[in-house]
Amino acid sequence: MAIFKKSSRKLLFREKSGVKKFFKGLLLLVIALCVLGGFWVLSQLGPKDVDFRNLDFNVEPSDSIKAIQQESIELEAQFEEVLVLREPLLEDINLLKKALDKQEEYLAATTAVDSEGYNRQMNLEERYQNLAAASLRAASLDLESKAEALASSRDYENATAKYREAYEQQKQINETFPLSLSYNVGRATRLQRQVLYFTAEPLLQRSLAFENEASLLIEAKEWGQAEESLQMAIDLQDKLNREYRGTNQASVSRLEGLRVKLVGIRSGQSYVEVQRVAELADERFALSENLEAAALYQEAARLQLQLNEAYRDSPYASSQRVAEYQRKSQTSESFELGLEIERKHDFMQELLSERRTFEAAEVIASLRRDVRQMQEAFPRSSLNDDDLQLKIRYLNLVQSDLGFIQDRIYGALLPIPEIEGWRMLRTEVPQVLYTLIMGTNPSRNKGDVCPVDSISWTDAKDFCERLSWILGQPVRLPTENEFREALGRLRYVVLEDHVWSVADADGVPQAVGTKEPFASGFYDLLGNTSEWLESIDRFEAEGARHIGGHALDSRNSLFTVPLREAPRGERNRLTGFRIVVKI
Incomplete structure (x- = not known):
């Protein structure tokens, strides 16, 4: 019994569900049919296809319409008769305007397509606009010519009025007669710019006049009046920049320059005070009142610093001037x-x-x-x-070490034959002496008693300068003449007794003073290392010379006393030097 009731309720539910689906489907079908019907109705209400084969383009206008066009033709003919006799007047041009109006009336009344009628209307329109605009253009050109003459005589106010009238007439032509040959947008724009230019020019001239007046007042140190005049110049230039943009008179840079100048005027009184104090300090310094001068210079620096902080854009603001016054103050005090x-x-x-x-x-x-x-x-x-x-x-x-160095140097100096006031070191500068003076030894062929090598001309000059400090006397490199005088004649000299050459030096400089000296008492003037010379006749950008040859030269080459040139900064392992000292 329970099983039968359960299955009965399920069957009833399925029957209700099937009915519901049927009604849903029926509703969707009805909606679809309604939509399709709506589209069909709309298609019937829209535009229909036109069969142009059934249209008649040759519809004959009525007699009344033809009479309108005939009247237009007759009016044009009357105008042509006038042209034969004289230049057309305003009433004559009105005949052409009436002919144009009648042609337009005819075209509006006819239902036929009349291309010739439309062409005639366009021709009448252009002809009428050309004639009607001609007088306006002539008047506009005459006004422009008068305006130019007035502008040349600097009568800017009347020139502006004439340019404005010329512009208004050209504007009327452009708006009323756009088909005429007198239509010219560019001319209207140019005239409008001229109006702006000559309206702005008097303002600019006034601004310039105020600026010049301010400059004269600045020279006279009338700071208050100068400030007023310059402010007027600024106001006028500001007006030009705001109201006359695009004209030659508008200038942002000039306005900024005027504002900087105004700051300069406002700071001018402070600057005058700075100058007064500085000049007073100069007077005290000239009188050797150094402490008073130092205090005044310091005060000038303080005033200048205040000016810099208060008027940063002033032309009188200057951090360099502050530093200069501080320098002068300390110079005076010290x-x-x-x-x-x-x-x-x-x-x-x-x-x-x-x-x-x-x-x-x-x-x-x-x-x-x-x-x-x-x-x-x-x-x-x-x-x-x-x-x-x-x-x-x-x-x-x-x-x-001052005494030791002086004794060693003076003990090694010999007089130079035929040269007064100077003595030369009897040997090339040994490495031990160079190290003692300079605190370093750049030589590649090491040895305390060997000549210093790998020395540039500049290095040699630095050595001379330091040695001159120690001796209290001028020290320099020998000149070529001094070197040759010390060397003397070589005619009867046996070089192998006096020089280190490629034949016996093993390619490196040997200890100084180990060969026989030359007749003058100097050692190693030839061979061993080539020696830098003083460059008294040469520009600094030029190279320097060294003389005497070195350990890689042959004796025949050394006999010619080789003279070579090299950059002043060059360091060569076969180049050294010796010195001369003023006595």
Whole structure:
């Protein structure tokens, strides 16, 4: 019983579900039919196909319509008769306008396609617009000519009015008669620009006049009036830039320049005060009132710094001027110390030249303290001398060896035949001496008593400078004439006794002074290493010469006293040097 009831309820549910599906399908079918019917109705309401074969293009217009066109033709004929007799007047041009109106009326009334009628209408339209616009164009050209004459005489106001009238007439032509030959958009634009130009030009001239007036007032130091005049010039230029863009008178750069100039005027009074204080400081310095001058220079620097901060865009703002006044202040304040350093330096030179090295060492130590004080207390002073600082530092380092070095140098000098006031080192500079003076040895053929090699001309000159500091006397390289005088004649000289050449030097420089000296007492003038010469007759960009040949030259070559040239910075293992000292 329970099983039968359960199966009965399932069967009823399936029957209801099938009916529902049937009605859904029927509804969809009805909707589809409605949509198709709607499309069919719309197609019937739309445009129909036209059969052009059944159209009649030769519909004959009625007599009344033909009468309209005939009237138009007669009016045109009347106009042609006038043209035969004279130039057309305004009432004559009106005949052509009536003919045009009648032709338009005819075309509006006819239902036929009349291409000739349309062409006639276009011809009448162009003809009428050309004639109607001709008088306006002539008047516009005449106005433009008058405007140009007025502009040439600088009557800008009346010139502007004439240009504006010419522009209005050309504008009327362009708007009313676009088919005429007088139609010209470019001319209208040009006239409009001329109107703007001559409207703006008086403003620019006024601005320039105010600027010139301000410049004169600046020279007279009338700062208040100058500021007012320049402000007027700025206002006018600003108006030109805002209202007359695109004209020649508009200029952003000029406006910015005027504003900078205005800042300059506002800062001018401060600048005048700076100049006054600086000039007063110069006067005090000239009178040797150094401390007062230093205080005034410092005040000028302070005032200039205030000006820089308050008016950054001013032409009077200058950080360089601040530095200059600070430099002058420290120079004035350190002037006495600078004189003391100069006096001690001269005394040191005197002691060294007299070979009083112990006393010189004490002066060097004192100088070292003074130079350091100058550098630390007055770093901006013009009396700071970098070359002097280097010299004193060097002498301070070698002060304990001053006597030893002087004795060694003076003991090795010989007079040069026929040369007065100078003596030359009897040997090439050995490596031990070069190392003692320079603190380094660049030679590739090492040996304390061998000549220093791999030395450039510049290196040799640096050695001479340092040795001159120690001796207190000028030291330099020998000239070619001094070298040849020291060498003397070679006619009866047996070179193998005096020179190191390729025959016996094994390709490297040998110890100095180991061969026989020449007649003048000098060793190794030929062979061993070629020696740099002083370049007193040559430009700095040119190379330098070295003389005497080297250990790779043959004796025959050395007999000719080889003279070679090389860049001043070149370092060669067969090139050395010797020195001459003023006595």
